[in-house]
Amino acid sequence: MPNALIEDWKRKKDIASTENAEIVKRLKRKAGKQLDQLADEVHDAVFKKIDCLDCAGCCTGIPPIVTKTDVTRIAKDFGMTPTEFERKYLTVDEDGDTVMNATPCPFLEVDNKCSIYEIRPRACRQYPHTNYLDFSKNMRLHLPNASVCPAVYHILREIDSRMR
Ligand code: SF4
Numbered sequence: 001m002p003n004a005l006i007e008d009w010k011r012k013k014d015i016a017s018t019e020n021a022e023i024v025k026r027l028k029r030k031a032g033k034q035l036d037q038l039a040d041e042v043h044d045a046v047f048k049k050i051d052c053l054d055c056a057g058c059c060t061g062i063p064p065i066v067t068k069t070d071v072t073r074i075a076k077d078f079g080m081t082p083t084e085f086e087r088k089y090l091t092v093d094e095d096g097d098t099v100m101n102a103t104p105c106p107f108l109e110v111d112n113k114c115s116i117y118e119i120r121p122r123a124c125r126q127y128p129h130t131n132y133l134d135f136s137k138n139m140r141l142h143l144p145n146a147s148v149c150p151a152v153y154h155i156l157r158e159i160d161s162r163m164r
């Protein structure tokens with residue numbers, strides 16, 4: 001059965017950019033501990049209603065940053081050298097970050113599972129950067145992410161309504 005929050009986001013995401021920007025602007029003014037605590041709570045509540053396996057928007061649309069530590073860990077599991085892994089799976093993007101070289105991610109499976117889930121890059125573990133009391137620190141990411149991630153779209157709205 002389609003997920004109600006994901007379907008709602010799909011219907012509205014293309015016309016919501018101005019509204020998203022206004023919400024982020026309001027929340028920026030409230031950045032700090034209280035906002036981060038609320039965001040952590042709302043993050044958990046929204047992810048109780050959204051199963052990432054029904055979505056995979058991030059794995060499909062945004063190549064994650066892969067750090068040297070990630071490369072060492074994943075290459076070892078694959079029985080490859082870090083250089084072999086880098087040549088096969090990574091590239092450098094326009095910001096100079098080392099990222100996966102393809103979208104959808106080469107490790108995304110047909111059922112939306114990650115074939116390297118237990119050893120996936122740190123960036124994948126942290127996405128969408130709305131919990132761990134890191135919400136204020138990652139404020140610049142929330143606007144673009146609201147167009148990619150239905151959870152971020154709903155988290156922003158719920159926080160905004162509770163902060164008013
Ligand atoms: S490594 Fe796994 S979690 Fe990260 S983008 Fe690829 S499929 Fe998604």
Ligand code: SF4
Binds near residue numbers: 127
């Ligand atoms: S885009 Fe958001 S909701 Fe979709 S899979 Fe990624 S984290 Fe989960």
